[in-house]
Structure formats: structure tokens, C-alpha cells
Amino acid sequence: MTTVSSAGAAATTAGQVAKAASSSVAGDLQSFMKLLVTQLQNQDPSAPVDSTQFVTQLAMFAQAEQAVNANNKLDTIVGMVQGQVLSTASSFLGRTVVVPSDAVAFDGHTPVRFSYTVPGDASSVTVQVLDASGRAVRxxxxxxxxxxxxxxxxxxxxxxxxxxxxxxxxxxxATAADGTPRTLDTTVSGRVDELRLVNGAVMAVVAGKEIGIDRITSVGPTAGTS
Structure with a gap:
């Protein structure tokens, strides 16, 4: 699980950097080309551009073109890594995982388990289960x-x-002694129903909510098995 999460995070970061760099370099390349063409079109026939200067500009153009090609190749590599991460993460499908979330799925008969931590300054704690409309059912x-x-x-x-x-x-x-309420974070156990690739990151869908696979703290057996 650690390997999948690390690779997913690395793929996401690399993809964002590659896209940003590619966009920047491509923009500079187009600007350079326009400037070079304009310079050639408007040069004085009796005093053409110095050959040494022209060769230097062509070298700069070649370097910029190589940078664009390199970034395009990096995009391809990142896409391959993301695909591999998604393929590896597919082993989570149908498995019971523990994640920090407030979403739970009730199948009509199996109790749903969750955990939370009460701070030291709490004078009372209230646990509510809300339906899709936000109404407290319990x-x-x-x-x-x-x-x-x-x-x-x-x-x-x-x-x-x-x-x-x-x-x-x-x-x-949790309500403190001075009456200040505080919503506590919960950790739930649920089944991974689906995997999605969102902005380059692999997300597990648990109880209808997207959770990054790097946030999964443990993976149990396939739901419904021992």
C-alpha cells in the first residue's frame, strides 16, 4: 500500500510539473519564433543580420525545441506511471479499508464501525448519524x-x-466546559466500490465519497469474507 501511495503522489507531482513546464517552454518557443521571423522579414537588405548572431539564435531555437520534446516525453512517462498505479490500486476494489472520513454505507443489516478521539477538554460528546438530506436519524x-x-x-x-x-x-x-462545540474527525471502515483518476491522483470511492489512496490506513479482506 505504501508503494502505491508514494508512486501515486510522485506521478501526480511529476505530471503537474511537466504540464506547467511544457506550457511555459512552448509559449516561449512560439514567442521566439515570431520574433525571429519578424526580424528576418524586416532586416535591412543592405545590412543583413550578422551570421554569428543568427547561428546563435538558431541554437537557442534548437534548445527550446528539445526542451518541449523532453517535456512531451515526460508527460508520456507520467501517464504510464499513473496507469500502473491505477492498475496496482485495483487490488483494493471490494476490499474493506480504514480511512479518515465521515461517510458510512449501511447495507440494511450489518453494523457500520467508526472511531474518533475525544480531546481532554470535552464535557460532553454527541454522536449523530445523518441521512442524505442532513436530517439526524440517530x-x-x-x-x-x-x-x-x-x-x-x-x-x-x-x-x-x-x-x-x-x-x-x-x-x-465534543462540547467543551465553556460550551464551545467542536466537530471531531472520524475514521471509518468501508468497502472500496470504485477507483477514479482525479487530476492525476488515484481516488478510492468508499461510501460514495472519494478518498485518496494515500489516506488509507489499513486494508482488510474483501468485503463479505473473513
Whole structure:
């Protein structure tokens, strides 16, 4: 997993640098060509451009052209690396991963697990599960003592029924002694349903939310297997 993440980050960075450099050099090359052509068109026939100066300008043109070609080749290499990273990351499909996220997918019967850390200044903690419209379907009180907590939602709603299968959002709020609320970061366990290449970065889709594969902290078995 570390190798895939590092390669993905490197491919993304290299791609951005290559595109920026290629665009810059290509622009300079076009400007240089226009300047050279204009100079030749408007030179005094009785006093043509000095041959040494002209050869120097042609050498500069050749160097600029080589730079553009080199950047084009770099773009090709970056594309190959990104393709390889995506291919390697395909082993994550269907696997259960742990990622920092507030999105969870409930299949209608299997409890969804999540974790969070309570800071030392919390006087109370509230855990909410929100549906797609942002409405709280389940609200419970969590432990307020400072520390790391593993929790789970079994799909039960505040009305006592079972929530329908779908994607939900977690909201864990710690309230300090002075009444100041703070939303805590959560880590969830979910299945990788899809992989996407977004701006050169490989993203895993977990519970409908895109997460960079470099943010995956652990990879478990294929969902539904032991």
C-alpha cells in the first residue's frame, strides 16, 4: 500500500510539473519564433543580420525545441506511471479499508464501525448519524472522557426502527466546559466500490465519497469474507 501511495503522489507531482513546464517552454518557443521571423522579414537588405548572431539564435531555437520534446516525453512517462498505479490500486476494489472520513454505507443489516478521539477538554460528546438530506436519524451520547473510541451504528433510528440501506454521514461533536462545540474527525471502515483518476491522483470511492489512496490506513479482506 505504501508503494502505491508514494508512486501515486510522485506521478501526480511529476505530471503537474511537466504540464506547467511544457506550457511555459512552448509559449516561449512560439514567442521566439515570431520574433525571429519578424526580424528576418524586416532586416535591412543592405545590412543583413550578422551570421554569428543568427547561428546563435538558431541554437537557442534548437534548445527550446528539445526542451518541449523532453517535456512531451515526460508527460508520456507520467501517464504510464499513473496507469500502473491505477492498475496496482485495483487490488483494493471490494476490499474493506480504514480511512479518515465521515461517510458510512449501511447495507440494511450489518453494523457500520467508526472511531474518533475525544480531546481532554470535552464535557460532553454527541454522536449523530445523518441521512442524505442532513436530517439526524440517530443521536446518542458518547463517552466524554479523553481518549480513543471505537463505536458502531447498527442501523437503529431514533424512532426505534431500522434505517434503509444507503449512504450516511457521521457527526461527532465534543462540547467543551465553556460550551464551545467542536466537530471531531472520524475514521471509518468501508468497502472500496470504485477507483477514479482525479487530476492525476488515484481516488478510492468508499461510501460514495472519494478518498485518496494515500489516506488509507489499513486494508482488510474483501468485503463479505473473513
Amino acid at each position: 443521536t446518542v451520547t458518547g463517552a466524554a472522557a479523553a481518549g480513543d473510541y471505537d463505536d458502531a451504528w447498527d442501523g437503529t433510528t431514533d424512532a426505534g426502527g431500522t434505517a434503509p440501506a444507503g449512504n450516511y454521514t457521521l457527526k461527532v461533536t
